[in-house]
Amino acid sequence: MVKAAAQTARLTESVAFDVPVQVSGPGGVTSTTWEQRHACRAQFLYSTGSEVVEAARLEGRPIFKIRVRSCAAARSVTTDWQMRDTRRAAVYAIREVDGITDPAWVYVVVEGGKAP
Template identity: 70%
Template sequence: MAKRITSGSLAEAVAFDEPVQATGPGGAVTTVWPERHACRAQFIYARGSEVVEAARLEGRSTFKVRVRQCAAARAVTTDWRMRDTRRGTEYAVIEVDAITDRQWIYMVVQSGRASG
């Protein structure tokens, strides 16, 4: 029997920011990160692979994140960043899977990576 996911499983609050190039004074181009989508999510601890273990040794955390399917969540790409709005941690979006499950979008995110 498949494990049923309830809204209580979505205990984390996250927001997704899209990088936008802005021209500042003197023509300097900078990247700003306006928030495009905020939702509840479930963090799933990533373990096992050599890449994940190497990232941990460098102080980076890797998680698989589950969010509900919607148009705004499907717009997220690997250029974007995810913020844990409860803890203030920023994560680079490494992978987005909006195809495997009709109800959920799965993402792989990693903290401690340069974004922008």
């Protein structure tokens, strides 16, 4: 019980998950906009170690593992979506979503500096 409370206390960041929506404009031009589907508190975990992570860092692209509380909305997030850090106005492409490993948490791997 104390361990769960300590983990919850680390959810100090605020994030939102957006889904791409196709919008038809004048003249039949179709463009993609982003619509928010889920907002929650999160913990950013700095990724280390792999060659892919190190190569991305050398190119100036941050990669983070994000932990959010598990719920139906968090488990519906896919790699087609984007994540926004609402406190810093940063946008991240979602590279991986793990809603299976831990029933209490959903882990999302995100990469900054790339179009989602």
